[in-house]
Amino acid sequence: MTTSITYDDKSVRRFMIASIAWGIIGMLAGVFIATQLSFWQMNGKFLETLTGGWIKGDGISFLTFGRLRPLHTNAVIFAFVGNMMFAGIYYSTQRLCKARMASDLLSNIHFYAWQLIIVAAAITLPAGLTRGKEYAELIWPINICVVLVWVVFAVNFFWTLAKRNEPSLYVALWFYIATIITVAMLYIVNHLSLPTSFTHSYPIFGGLQDGLVQWWYGHNAVAFFLTTPILGIMYYFLPKAANRPVYSYRLSIVHFWSLVFIYIWAGPHHLLNTALPHWLQYLGMLFSLMLWAPSWGGMLNGLLTLRGAWDKLRTDPVIKFLAAGVTFYGMATFEGPLMAITKVNALSHYTDWTVGHVHSGALGWNGMMAAGMFYWLAPRLWKTQLWSKPLANMHFWIATIGILIYIAALWCAGIMQGLMLSEIMPSGTTLRYEFLDTLKEIQVFFIARAFGGFLYLCGFVMLAVNIWKTARSGVAVEETVEVTLLEKKQKDGMGFCAAILNDPIAHVILAMGFVLLWFFLPPHANIAALLVAVLLGFKAVSAFRASNGAWTNWHERILENYLPFTVLVFAAVAIGGSVQIIPTIIVNRGKNIEGRLQELYTPLELAGRDIYVSEGCYNCHSQMIRTLVPEVMRYGRPGVADDWSHLGESIYDHPYQWGSKRTGPDLAHEGGPIAKKPDGTLYSSMRVGKRGNDWHFYHFLDPRDKSPGSNMPSYWFLFEKETDVKALPGKIKAQVALGVPYPVMTDADITDRVETQAQDIAKSLVEAGAYFPKKPQLQGDSLRNHLVKSQGVALIAYVQKLGAYKNVKKAQPAEPSSLNPDSHR
Amino acid sequence: MSDFKRVMFEDWSLWIPMVSFGIFFMVFILISVRAVLINKTETDRLASLPLEESSPETLNPRQS
Numbered sequence: 081m082t083t084s085i086t087y088d089d090k091s092v093r094r095f096m097i098a099s100i101a102w103g104i105i106g107m108l109a110g111v112f113i114a115t116q117l118s119f120w121q122m123n124g125k126f127l128e129t130l131t132g133g134w135i136k137g138d139g140i141s142f143l144t145f146g147r148l149r150p151l152h153t154n155a156v157i158f159a160f161v162g163n164m165m166f167a168g169i170y171y172s173t174q175r176l177c178k179a180r181m182a183s184d185l186l187s188n189i190h191f192y193a194w195q196l197i198i199v200a201a202a203i204t205l206p207a208g209l210t211r212g213k214e215y216a217e218l219i220w221p222i223n224i225c226v227v228l229v230w231v232v233f234a235v236n237f238f239w240t241l242a243k244r245n246e247p248s249l250y251v252a253l254w255f256y257i258a259t260i261i262t263v264a265m266l267y268i269v270n271h272l273s274l275p276t277s278f279t280h281s282y283p284i285f286g287g288l289q290d291g292l293v294q295w296w297y298g299h300n301a302v303a304f305f306l307t308t309p310i311l312g313i314m315y316y317f318l319p320k321a322a323n324r325p326v327y328s329y330r331l332s333i334v335h336f337w338s339l340v341f342i343y344i345w346a347g348p349h350h351l352l353n354t355a356l357p358h359w360l361q362y363l364g365m366l367f368s369l370m371l372w373a374p375s376w377g378g379m380l381n382g383l384l385t386l387r388g389a390w391d392k393l394r395t396d397p398v399i400k401f402l403a404a405g406v407t408f409y410g411m412a413t414f415e416g417p418l419m420a421i422t423k424v425n426a427l428s429h430y431t432d433w434t435v436g437h438v439h440s441g442a443l444g445w446n447g448m449m450a451a452g453m454f455y456w457l458a459p460r461l462w463k464t465q466l467w468s469k470p471l472a473n474m475h476f477w478i479a480t481i482g483i484l485i486y487i488a489a490l491w492c493a494g495i496m497q498g499l500m501l502s503e504i505m506p507s508g509t510t511l512r513y514e515f516l517d518t519l520k521e522i523q524v525f526f527i528a529r530a531f532g533g534f535l536y537l538c539g540f541v542m543l544a545v546n547i548w549k550t551a552r553s554g555v556a557v558e559e560t561v562e563v564t565l566l567e568k569k570q571k572d573g574m575g576f577c578a579a580i581l582n583d584p585i586a587h588v589i590l591a592m593g594f595v596l597l598w599f600f601l602p603p604h605a606n607i608a609a610l611l612v613a614v615l616l617g618f619k620a621v622s623a624f625r626a627s628n629g630a631w632t633n634w635h636e637r638i639l640e641n642y643l644p645f646t647v648l649v650f651a652a653v654a655i656g657g658s659v660q661i662i663p664t665i666i667v668n669r670g671k672n673i674e675g676r677l678q679e680l681y682t683p684l685e686l687a688g689r690d691i692y693v694s695e696g697c698y699n700c701h702s703q704m705i706r707t708l709v710p711e712v713m714r715y716g717r718p719g720v721a722d723d724w725s726h727l728g729e730s731i732y733d734h735p736y737q738w739g740s741k742r743t744g745p746d747l748a749h750e751g752g753p754i755a756k757k758p759d760g761t762l763y764s765s766m767r768v769g770k771r772g773n774d775w776h777f778y779h780f781l782d783p784r785d786k787s788p789g790s791n792m793p794s795y796w797f798l799f800e801k802e803t804d805v806k807a808l809p810g811k812i813k814a815q816v817a818l819g820v821p822y823p824v825m826t827d828a829d830i831t832d833r834v835e836t837q838a839q840d841i842a843k844s845l846v847e848a849g850a851y852f853p854k855k856p857q858l859q860g861d862s863l864r865n866h867l868v869k870s871q872g873v874a875l876i877a878y879v880q881k882l883g884a885y886k887n888v889k890k891a892q893p894a895e896p897s898s899l900n901p902d903s904h905r
Numbered sequence: 906m907s908d909f910k911r912v913m914f915e916d917w918s919l920w921i922p923m924v925s926f927g928i929f930f931m932v933f934i935l936i937s938v939r940a941v942l943i944n945k946t947e948t949d950r951l952a953s954l955p956l957e958e959s960s961p962e963t964l965n966p967r968q969s
Contacts, residue, residue: 176954250954316955325952330940337936341929363922370929592931652932659925 099163106155146696177244212693255312270297327384344656368420375413401452408444433494464554482535688878702739749883
């Protein structure tokens with residue numbers, strides 16, 4: 081029986097247009113913040129010139145780098161690539177399933193709600209409302225919306241699969257399935273948090289645990305949000321554009337399963353050379369290196385699909401973009417494992433090399449694939465010809481040149497700064513360069529980078545014009561096709577049990593079990609286990625012979641049964657995370673820590689910490705001193721042995737603030753001990769670390785005042801805004817609920833402690849002759865009364881606390897020896 | 906063999922990467938065997954799925 085089906089191409093058009101619009105906004109934000117790193121005036125001062133002095137200020141809070149970088153990253157990841165991926169998925173899924181999307185209502189909700197989320201992000205992030213974890217910054221009410229929309233998308237997608245009129249699931253659909261379930265898992269776990277107000281929450285994980293969960297998420301956001309859906313798109317659109325089937329379907333099977341299985345394990349490569357347990361670092365490096373193989377398998381499969389169609393590379397802009405995209409994918413996935421080698425990582429990590437790496441993926445892979453797909457789609461969605469091929473070609477070249485400038489500039493900047501920072505004088509006791517020296521040295525590359533990014537943006541504007549003109553020259557159409565309806569029993573006939581409890585799977589699981597036993601069992605018993613495993617292997621082979629090919633059917637049948645397939649994918653991705661995260665969560669508790677244990681923040685310091693998070697200081701500052709000699713020399717405290725960041729030092733940090741990039745110096749050990757009063761007695765809680773309070777005061781007002789050439793934004797406005805002391809009791813309650821061992825404090829205790837510490841700091845500033853240029857009339861007591869309440873003083877309190885720890889000894893020898901990084905080095 | 910095991914597994918945590926790798930390796934072998942054994946007509950049919958039902962613009966809508 082046949083019927084005619086009209087595809088929902090309206091949703092495809094909408095997502096495509098949204099992607100282009102958000103893409104331009106997101107990239108514009110990127111170019112803007114790139115200029116901020118070279119010209120501090122771009123943090124708000126430029127408005128003073130533009131408006132002829134009508135707007136005043138060295139920095140404007142919602143324009144500072146720390147707040148805008150999350151806007152840029154979230155916009156390009158979730159708005160640009162997100163919408164692009166939805167366009168590609170909606171278009172190809174309908175065709176591969178020979179069915180219209182299951183529900184127009186769900187498609188509409190998906191589209192509009194996703195755009196609303198993006199608008200909400202664009203408002204909250206510059207306003208300083210953030211969770212303080214990279215690419216997971218959105219506040220909890222928005223998180224809930226994201227999850228709900230994702231569920232809507234998933235229901236719509238799987239429902240379409242259930243209604244399909246083609247028994248087999250093409251490889252692109254596998255990649256979409258992996259995307260949908262893995263992103264759901266990662267997103268939910270990394271966003272678990274305890275709200276303290278409608279706009280603020282603390283993540284339930286802290287310190288090391290939070291770091292691990294974060295990079296399990298962060299790395300796999302790259303894998304399952306920026307890679308797998310685009311690979312699905314590659315497997316669909318590249319054959320379409322080249323008009324020939326994919327090079328090797330076999331390779332695509334191996335590609336899919338290896339990629340999905342390996343990727344999820346590689347997260348810890350973001351935490352190499354830290355005090356992280358050695359086995360985790362080892363695991364992260366091992367699996368990152370293994371990623372080389374499937375990534376390149378996929379790249380070759382894509383490129384070789386063009387066999388015999390290479391001539392089109394000269395004439396067809398679509399093929400040009402797709403081929404370049406796949407090539408950049410190969411480049412980025414070559415560079416990634418390289419950077420996951422511990423020794424290379426020692427140099428590359430925290431530098432702009434990493435930023436360059438992620439852009440060869442984002443601009444090269446995601447951006448080029450998006451452009452190729454849009455140029456292919458537009459004429460079909462509007463039933464016309466592409467408005468201008470030359471303009472598309474021009475876009476191609478300008479984008480390619482832009483990317484190359486971008487990446488090369490950041491290679492130079494990253495490697496140079498990395499080398500300079502670790503250069504030790506021949507005496508072996510001092511470092512050759514100050515941090516600021518290295519920053520000044522790479523300025524020229526920062527400017528080149530901003531220029532490369534600008535070129536890429538120009539190219540993208542050309543795409544927008546071209547697509548817009550194309551749309552204007554045609555009419556929006558919905559494709560209608562005749563399809564043969566499929567009987568229910570021709571697909572999805574396999575139950576869960578049939579999928580799992582059958583010969584091949586049962587044999588493999590049993591054999592794996594016995595191999596595991598071989599690892600653990602005492603001598604003799606282990607040999608027996610190994611023997612059984614081998615026997616099972618033989619048994620499997622003979623069963624295979626006897627079954628006459630029934631085994632090989634299993635995978636085929638899985639491919640015609642999306643539910644068991646989905647469960648298997650979920651199992652493959654869930655193993656990695658559980659093995660890495662669960663042991664760490666169990667072992668790494670405050671009560672298990674031996675050695676350094678973090679001192680709790682006083683209420684004022686906690687308030688300061690929330691300001692640090694809210695201002696996005698982590699976008700430039702790390703708080704993680706790695707176990708490398710030059711690093712300990714640079715950031716360690718004089719007279720403290722082994723002064724890298726021990727895991728216990730940040731164990732109560734919700735969220736962790738280890739950071740991933742050092743535009744400024746590491747701050748993990750910026751603080752110091754409780755300060756002495758002039759009479760020799762100790763203050764109750766005021767501390768002084770590497771720098772005095774007044775140094776920080778002037779530095780926050782205008783970093784150039786203390787550090788000429790610095791690109792840190794000026795934070796004078798923090799001395800105008802008041803600390804939210806009223807929120808503190810609720811926040812401390814939340815911290816206690818999360819396991820931070822605060823003593824019982826009444827609201828009045830909290831207010832008192834805040835008042836005392838803030839008075840001490842404010843007094844020390846006034847005594848040091850502080851002068852607040854925005855309010856020159858304030859002096860002496862009036863200045864002190866003004867400062868006491870300010871966010872700036874809370875932030876100084878926090879910065880002076882950084883790195884404070886006490887030594888704890890446990891009665892018994894500590895059992896988790898893996899926490900000691902020295903034991904394996 | 907037992908020396909190897911002692912070196913590798915003296916520390917409880919180091920077996921995790923080994924086991925992880927082992928599990929992956931089995932999955933990899935299984936999938937590779939599967940991929941090699943799959944028959945040619947089947948892969949050809951699967952590979953040409955996206956090329957069916959091409960839009961009118963496509964010059965050669967069916968490839969096999």
